[in-house]
Amino acid sequence: MEEKQKERKMAGFDFRKEAEGLLDFIDKSPTVFHTVANAAAMLDAAGFCRLAESGHWELSAGKKYYVTRNGSSLIAFTIPGGEIGPFRLFCSHNDSPTFKVKVNAELEGGKAYTKLNVEQYGGALRAPWFDRPLSVAGRVLVQNGTAIETKLICIDRDLLMIPSVAIHMNRDANEGASYNVQNDMCPVFGDADAKGGWKKLIAQETGVDEEQVLDMDLFLYNRQHGTFVGLNEEYLAAPRLDDLQCMYGSLRGFLEADAKSGIPVYCAFDNEETGSVSRQGAASTFLHDVLVRICAASGGVQEDYLRAVAGSFMISGDNAHAVHPNHPEKADPVNRPQMNQGVVVKFNANQKYTSDARSGAVLRMLCARAGVPCQNYTNRSDMAGGSTLGNISNTQVSLQAVDIGMPQLAMHSSCEMAGAKDTAYLAALAKEFFEAKLVVTDEEIRIS
Numbered sequence: 001m002e003e004k005q006k007e008r009k010m011a012g013f014d015f016r017k018e019a020e021g022l023l024d025f026i027d028k029s030p031t032v033f034h035t036v037a038n039a040a041a042m043l044d045a046a047g048f049c050r051l052a053e054s055g056h057w058e059l060s061a062g063k064k065y066y067v068t069r070n071g072s073s074l075i076a077f078t079i080p081g082g083e084i085g086p087f088r089l090f091c092s093h094n095d096s097p098t099f100k101v102k103v104n105a106e107l108e109g110g111k112a113y114t115k116l117n118v119e120q121y122g123g124a125l126r127a128p129w130f131d132r133p134l135s136v137a138g139r140v141l142v143q144n145g146t147a148i149e150t151k152l153i154c155i156d157r158d159l160l161m162i163p164s165v166a167i168h169m170n171r172d173a174n175e176g177a178s179y180n181v182q183n184d185m186c187p188v189f190g191d192a193d194a195k196g197g198w199k200k201l202i203a204q205e206t207g208v209d210e211e212q213v214l215d216m217d218l219f220l221y222n223r224q225h226g227t228f229v230g231l232n233e234e235y236l237a238a239p240r241l242d243d244l245q246c247m248y249g250s251l252r253g254f255l256e257a258d259a260k261s262g263i264p265v266y267c268a269f270d271n272e273e274t275g276s277v278s279r280q281g282a283a284s285t286f287l288h289d290v291l292v293r294i295c296a297a298s299g300g301v302q303e304d305y306l307r308a309v310a311g312s313f314m315i316s317g318d319n320a321h322a323v324h325p326n327h328p329e330k331a332d333p334v335n336r337p338q339m340n341q342g343v344v345v346k347f348n349a350n351q352k353y354t355s356d357a358r359s360g361a362v363l364r365m366l367c368a369r370a371g372v373p374c375q376n377y378t379n380r381s382d383m384a385g386g387s388t389l390g391n392i393s394n395t396q397v398s399l400q401a402v403d404i405g406m407p408q409l410a411m412h413s414s415c416e417m418a419g420a421k422d423t424a425y426l427a428a429l430a431k432e433f434f435e436a437k438l439v440v441t442d443e444e445i446r447i448s
């Protein structure tokens with residue numbers, strides 16, 4: 001084991017550096033649009049060519065490519081040997097629960113305040129958004145002559161706050177509170193004089209005139225910077241660890257991999273938190289379209305595409321629940337993931353997860369080859385649990401697949417907790433996966 005750890009450090013996956021890299025990535029990525037821009041910058045720096053879905057694709061063996069859809073989902077791939085498949089896919093999601101600022105954003109509050117009108121995005125835990133500095137980030141669509149341009153903005157200052165009702169005015173506050181988004185979650189933007197200031201601020205932050213601002217997709221974000229916690233700094237506290245830990249860790253493994261065969265594919269999908277049903281989510285045609293075009297551009301026909309897919313394998317990475325320090329009873333009696341103890345394979349009899357004995361076996365063998373510890377997750381049998389993108393993606397491109405994640409706490413809070421070692425474990429697994437020669441068909445499974 002110790003030898004293996006040294007090897008991972010030699011391969012560039014130093015535990016501390018990968019954790020710091022993740023925190024930096026999260027800090028720079030307050031919204032899904034920023035995650036794609038930052039991942040694209042990492043791919044650009046590694047020599048990947050950017051493709052447009054609307055362009056003509058000419059692909060060459062030995063080259064590396066990526067393509068985005070809606071500026072919020074991204075697929076990258078390499079063609080190491082010029083073969084048409086099999087595909088080895090590592091998918092995660094890059095969106096996180098938050099609150100979206102509505103059009104006509106300003107609201108009057110108590111005749112003394114100007115508030116922002118928001119609606120919830122995804123399954124957020126609401127309480128952790130109270131009583132902390134917040135700000136706004138996202139994309140602004142601006143008119144430039146006859147063109148409409150997209151600008152990413154992140155207002156980098158403490159701008160907003162959602163104040164709690166004081167305990168004196170709500171004596172039941174500690175006995176199980178419920179929060180109504182329309183009534184309770186709209187943040188204070190300023191005093192009564194702030195009325196009319198919202199669009200001005202957005203124009204100013206975008207660097208354009210107010211009349212040029214046509215529309216915007218803006219979201220609240222927590223101003224808390226990611227940090228190490230615990231006596232030995234063994235944990236991370238940061239926003240959006242679900243699922244940027246998987247998005248970033250798998251990208252690190254993808255970029256470090258020296259694949260010799262097959263077609264490694266890296267995917268980050270938007271809109272998992274709302275069910276993946278969108279033009280760019282895992283339920284869309286995005287992955288299918290990209291894989292078909294890779295085959296076609298390599299001279300393949302539909303027969304080649306279908307054969308490639310039949311022998312392909314997908315790892316769907318979305319964070320898992322670690323056993324909770326105060327509520328261990330919420331976990332299954334024996335399948336209880338712990339942070340810093342490696343990759344979690346997620347199983348569910350009702351197919352919320354793709355994992356089964358075949359794909360679980362493949363994942364365990366890959367982990368062993370990489371020297372990465374491996375744990376298991378199942379829900380308690382009397383709890384429904386969550387779902388993720390693996391099986392949803394499989395309705396468009398049906399692949400043998402396994403669902404995994406890194407163990408974490410406080411999932412869907414505005415600040416979550418994860419293991420400081422686990423990003424390096426995930427990167428090491430992803431690298432091994434992309435480099436291994438994997439034969440996975442109904443007839444045969446072989447990893448060499």
Ligand code: ZN
Pocket residue numbers: 093242243272318319
């Ligand atoms: Zn997730």
